[in-house]
Amino acid sequence: MTATILLVDDEENARNNIGSYLESEGYEVLLAANLETAREHISAQEADIILLDVRLPDGYGPDLLSETRQLPNRPPIIMITAYGDIDMAVEAMKNGAHDFIQKPIKFERLEQSIERAQDIVDMREELNHFRKAQREELNTIVINSDAMKEVFRKAQRAAKRSTSILITGETGTGKEVLAKAIHRMGSRSDKPFIDINCAAVQNTMLESELFGHEAGAFTGAQKRKRGLMEVADEGILFLDEISSMSEDMQAKVLRALEERSFRRVGSTTSIHVDVQILAASNKDLPQLIEKGAFREDLYYRLKVLNLEIPPLRKHPTDIPALAGHFIKQNNPQMGLNVEGITPEALKLIKSYEWPGNIRELRNVIERAMIFCDDAVIDIRHLPGELQR
Numbered sequence: 001m002t003a004t005i006l007l008v009d010d011e012e013n014a015r016n017n018i019g020s021y022l023e024s025e026g027y028e029v030l031l032a033a034n035l036e037t038a039r040e041h042i043s044a045q046e047a048d049i050i051l052l053d054v055r056l057p058d059g060y061g062p063d064l065l066s067e068t069r070q071l072p073n074r075p076p077i078i079m080i081t082a083y084g085d086i087d088m089a090v091e092a093m094k095n096g097a098h099d100f101i102q103k104p105i106k107f108e109r110l111e112q113s114i115e116r117a118q119d120i121v122d123m124r125e126e127l128n129h130f131r132k133a134q135r136e137e138l139n140t141i142v143i144n145s146d147a148m149k150e151v152f153r154k155a156q157r158a159a160k161r162s163t164s165i166l167i168t169g170e171t172g173t174g175k176e177v178l179a180k181a182i183h184r185m186g187s188r189s190d191k192p193f194i195d196i197n198c199a200a201v202q203n204t205m206l207e208s209e210l211f212g213h214e215a216g217a218f219t220g221a222q223k224r225k226r227g228l229m230e231v232a233d234e235g236i237l238f239l240d241e242i243s244s245m246s247e248d249m250q251a252k253v254l255r256a257l258e259e260r261s262f263r264r265v266g267s268t269t270s271i272h273v274d275v276q277i278l279a280a281s282n283k284d285l286p287q288l289i290e291k292g293a294f295r296e297d298l299y300y301r302l303k304v305l306n307l308e309i310p311p312l313r314k315h316p317t318d319i320p321a322l323a324g325h326f327i328k329q330n331n332p333q334m335g336l337n338v339e340g341i342t343p344e345a346l347k348l349i350k351s352y353e354w355p356g357n358i359r360e361l362r363n364v365i366e367r368a369m370i371f372c373d374d375a376v377i378d379i380r381h382l383p384g385e386l387q388r
């Protein structure tokens with residue numbers, strides 16, 4: 001990759017000289033005579049490396065150090081300092097400058113510094129790439145059977161349209177995995193995916209978790225806090241284990257969904273948000289509605305689309321691929337080199353009921369891998385309940 005270097009200097013001569021030198025060395029060069037222009041290039045993330053003069057007509061160059069630190073690409077900054085600016089240069093290095101070069105600039109010294117900055121840029125890019133690949137590996141969703149393909153196709157269509165989706169299915173069938181996949185393949189993939197497990201948060205705290213609170217709204221609320229609804233703006237809010245929500249909270253969530261706005265606890269101002277809602281439950285919601293434990297109106301509000309993931313025993317043709325996927329995923333993590341499963345063991349695995357569904361399968365494979373120690377998973381490595 002050819003690095004783009006942003007040169008910020010108010011002296012036209014310096015810009016021309018250094019600029020044409022850098023271009024002759026094959027870099028792309030952007031020029032800025034003041035901080036304002038520099039900030040425009042920086043916030044558009046056009047610069048890979050920044051060459052920065054200290055005193056500029058509209059401010060102090062090193063101020064950019066803290067501003068660029070917030071950016072995802074964090075371009076390395078090389079300060080151009082005048083003779084005698086040593087204190088400033090030391091300060092700039094402490095604040096994260098990549099290097100400093102004294103005027104008058106020696107091109108050889110400049111080239112060295114830029115090459116090192118380029119190494120950093122390349123390394124960061126590689127690291128990002130690696131992280132992304134790793135995330136994707138962890139996020140892989142295995143789908144082979146017709147039943148699962150059908151669920152996935154529906155999910156794909158809904159993901160593009162920002163409709164509310166209710167994901168149901170027994171424990172361990174992959175509701176959370178599917179919710180995350182919907183985020184990845186939808187139009188909101190570059191916006192936040194915020195999940196909250198309603199069963200893990202006390203109902204009294206759920207309101208302030210979701211909607212936020214003002215300072216002093218209740219004991220312990222020292223500072224104003226944004227709620228997850230606000231954090232998820234333009235993205236997705238995943239309400240997991242929705243059946244655990246108290247009736248009071250169900251009413252508040254319903255109102256927020258209908259009005260597309262809500263108030264922080266202790267505030268009178270409405271906050272408007274654009275959030276796609278996904279919800280999941282492993283409980284039979286219609287049954288809970290009958291018992292008066294879940295609001296029917298909220299149920300219908302959430303299930304504009306209902307994705308019902310079948311239990312694993314209903315799509316056993318996915319089992320070999322899932323098992324293979326877990327082996328492949330675990331091998332590097334466990335420092336093993338397990339090759340596969342014997343046909344006899346696979347037969348047992350396919351005929352088992354899997355009450356804990358895919359999560360249980362994952363755990364059984366992991367356990368078998370510990371016991372089989374590098375060979376092939378066989379019947380004797382499987383837990384007793386499968387052998388009965």
Ligand SMILES: Nc1ncnc2c1ncn2[C@@H]1O[C@H](COP(=O)(O)OP(=O)(O)OP(=O)(O)O)[C@@H](O)[C@H]1O
Pocket residue numbers: 140141142143169170171172173174175176177178281282322325358359362
């Ligand atoms: N289609 C799939 N492909 C690969 N792995 C899967 C798939 N579905 C589920 N898993 C695995 O099973 C585990 C459990 O899935 P998940 O947490 O999504 O279940 P759940 O339906 O939310 O269960 P619960 O109702 O208990 O919360 C996941 O961590 C993942 O390892």
Ligand SMILES: [Mg+2]
Pocket residue numbers: 175176240280
């Ligand atoms: Mg879950």
